[in-house]
Amino acid sequence: MTEDVQINEGGTLRHLLTLENLSGDLVTEILDRAQNFLSVGDRRTKKLPLLRGRSVFNLFFENSTRTRTTFEIAAKRLSADVVNLNIATSSQSKGESLLDMIDNLVAMQADMFVVRHADSDAAYRIAKHVPKGIHIINAGAGSHSHPTQGLLDAFTIRHFKKDFSGLKIVIIGDILHSRVARSQIHVLKALGVNEIRVAGPKVLVPEVLTEMGVTVYNDVDAAIEGVDVVTTLRLQNERMKASLIPSAQDFYKDYGLTKERLALAHPQAIVMHPGPINRGVEIASDVADGPQSVILRQVTFGIAVRMAVMSLLQD
Amino acid sequence: MTEDVQINEGGTLRHLLTLENLSGDLVTEILDRAQNFLSVGDRRTKKLPLLRGRSVFNLFFENSTRTRTTFEIAAKRLSADVVNLNIATSSQSKGESLLDMIDNLVAMQADMFVVRHADSDAAYRIAKHVPKGIHIINAGAGSHSHPTQGLLDAFTIRHFKKDFSGLKIVIIGDILHSRVARSQIHVLKALGVNEIRVAGPKVLVPEVLTEMGVTVYNDVDAAIEGVDVVTTLRLQNERMKASLIPSAQDFYKDYGLTKERLALAHPQAIVMHPGPINRGVEIASDVADGPQSVILRQVTFGIAVRMAVMSLLQD
């Protein structure tokens, strides 16, 4: 059902709402295009005319300057006109419904909406509602989670590891509440990764996650053994407030990615993190800044991936 | 006196401050130009170079994302550089006077100010103050009222009805406090509409309004009889708080535009609303979304009208 909304009859991508059920071929098409865009960022003139004269609206119903900035940059590098709407303080307070607001923006001849909304269903509802020719990108709901994150993770892994077959990958942290984790798992499975491990305290990484086709570890040291890719997730303060974990210090001791733990992985293993990092909570500073860290490369790749998605969406 | 400020000696438009006393010829010139711009919004590349390299400042002393967005889009489609200034939180708090602030922006070589200010006099004061070559557009004071709204209303009526002569038009709601109503009345009279009716509760539509050359109805059913155009106005919450009307439900029952009421109008009548709509208060959902509603077309036309005004203003 979801792919009905985001995939055109011909199999091309109309919206990007979720990585669930997105085929490996479509993912590869996005990554290949992002690869072509990567060099644009290194140029003096970081500009392509692909979206010239198109109107891209950043509809942020929850504040996320970081995410908004990545989409704004991607759209501007494609020469689009970008309008930022922070909607908490605007029409919504006048009681206008979400879809009435969308109808109005569509009537202003919007071409694309980048939607961030606490309600993870909002991007879907908008996508189902808009006429042909308007494209929706889900920029996440809640904490730093959205399909472009999963795509940039995949791009990063492919960049450094070339081939997905035979890779061993571990994701450490709050898998249960993390859409970053789920997005990465979806896309990596679509790309043929067989061994995906998830690790963390039982309350955040319960046994039931095996249903997603991953191996569950509550012992991080065992989970990290021999892997090619380590992703650590940001520890959300809410988890601590909810007493799901005792304290940041305890979490670091038991699950933090230290140099010693990383030494258990493959010597060429890369370290990824969706950012922003909590130094000394889920990751040690010397690992985050160390030679195996590709955390900042992920940010660079993220711009190219967002440019790729924006330029690929079609009726 | 007002036209002295907004009209050049040669009769061309220098600023757009009010529709009062604006000649039918000037209005028609704006509408004709908007007509030419209408197709720009349907293009893939929605861009004209008419204001390339000009600096347009959106000076919003009161928050209105919706209005600001329409002007921002219009300016960007004309290739202007747009700077958004939300002034509540800025210089004004440092005690800088309005005109000192304007002088500073003029010194930065601003070309155009789009002004929204609670004080309806502010746009005039700025227009009187700035040197030749700087143009002011009044983007309203208070709730969604400004001359471009009246122009887009006129554009919409012309688009669907072709000719203004012989038209019967009704405006329903809080006529007394609505600059939307007054703007529409001014412009329609300039364009030769003879029969303009206003309808609503006595406290919002008093008999004294007949001085504006309109017919006052307190019975909506009688007012709507046989008209070609129905405009419903947004019911402001403040009116209810001020106990001018008893409740939203009562207002809907007595004055809301329902299917049944609309059936009293000419079968080809169009339904307009300045937005955002209150479904089930001043208008029924099935009317707002129905075949006679042109509410979203008004939004589209509004961009073209704002582009027309921005590109027409001259010394």
Added chain:
Amino acid sequence: MTEDVQINEGGTLRHLLTLENLSGDLVTEILDRAQNFLSVGDRRTKKLPLLRGRSVFNLFFENSTRTRTTFEIAAKRLSADVVNLNIATSSQSKGESLLDMIDNLVAMQADMFVVRHADSDAAYRIAKHVPKGIHIINAGAGSHSHPTQGLLDAFTIRHFKKDFSGLKIVIIGDILHSRVARSQIHVLKALGVNEIRVAGPKVLVPEVLTEMGVTVYNDVDAAIEGVDVVTTLRLQNERMKASLIPSAQDFYKDYGLTKERLALAHPQAIVMHPGPINRGVEIASDVADGPQSVILRQVTFGIAVRMAVMSLLQD
């Protein structure tokens, strides 16, 4: 040590952090370039392609719409893509460190950061941290103080007085706490001005300032005698709150720049002020608006100076 950070080995400007120790030659190079840009602002199409496709980030850790606007305009007139980040409400609140945030923006292929931060050290720390090819402009810390202000002051003086040698200049107000004053003193000394006077109440203009190579006056009338340039500084409310001066009225009486006082200066003397002005506090309205005032010209020159700096910075 500071020039190590902002000056390249070849002597060209890499960042603009401070005017301290900036050579007269470099200052003159900036002013000459600004002179070339001045006419751009008078054109219909106020646009040069020098920074086309570059990403300029306005990083404002403290709110200053006025300053942000001048940099935004300057960058857009150079055709840069500008992203405004108001950081008080964003990543910083998620506990991300300043330099981690900068690393992320660098990874997004930023080219230039315009930094305003309450901590005057922030721009330095960023400049020391970023890789080659990224340029930092210090847009001030605290109240309206930053090196581009000193440069535009110098530009203004050169514009009206042609030659710096033999000039007598007075700065009136809170010299002790004003980076505007210090910036102006640094740059004027670099340009060869010999006679710089500072004037104001002892608590704001203590004798110790003579160490900066200026002459200290506590009698404004004596200080203004025969000067070619008078700069009055904005009186910060905090000084009054801190009881450093008794009241705005008293300050005006003793130190305000009135017509009578200005008459003591050279008949061709110009009056400057960094803005926004407090009419009737540090300056009389008729002086601010009078024939000797060049306050608004400073604003115009400021855009050209910022364009010059932005386009001059190099590895």
